[in-house]
Amino acid sequence: MAIPRRGFHSGQARPLAGDDEAGPKADQGSLKTSDACYQSALKLLSYRARAESEMRQRLSRKGFGEAEIEITVNRLKASGLIDDAAFAKNWSDSRILGSPRSAYMIKRELRTKGVDTATADEAVASVDETEMAYKAALSRVKRLQTLPPEEARRKLADFLKRRGFNWSTIERTLSRLQAEGFSREIDTNSGTQ
Secondary structure, three states: OOOOOOOOOOOOOOOOOOOOOOOOHHHHHHHHHHHHHHHHHHHHHHHOOOOHHHHHHHHHHOOOOHHHHHHHHHHHHHOOOOOHHHHHHHHHHHHHHHOOOOHHHHHHHHHHOOOOHHHHHHHOOOOOHHHHHHHHHHHHHHHHOOOOHHHHHHHHHHHHHHOOOOHHHHHHHHHHHHHHHHOOOOOOOOOOO
């Protein structure tokens, strides 16, 4: 008399390593794909925070299907790893501290990341344009001090314009720099010293 192997009937195939006995194989495949998608998402988040739309695009580029992406995004949102409002606020704060630019420019960056307009508006509501322009200008003034005043003024104005500041903010910033003693570096009277 043959002794059946423990847990298996004669003629029944053994499961492969890692296979679970619960559920059909199709469900197991989709679970593995969802887990792979989730792991990819976590890896992306390990580099930096991401907006929901940006995460969806990145996972799609990696070849995951809509169903896996939807499951992953819902899981990330439920655990608080994806939150567009927090992402937008952190992005704005980062720009304010490290790379000052206008509220318009920050909002534009957020929109390209997939953050909706209302959330982007809320994130930049506290941005003080005048102070941001001044901070940005201070980082450039030292580089320009060897140039003739007219050229230094033009280059600083161009720099601030590239950062998204409007002309009236730029003029106020140049005047403030001159009032604070940077007149040698920046001559706001264009051409006269």
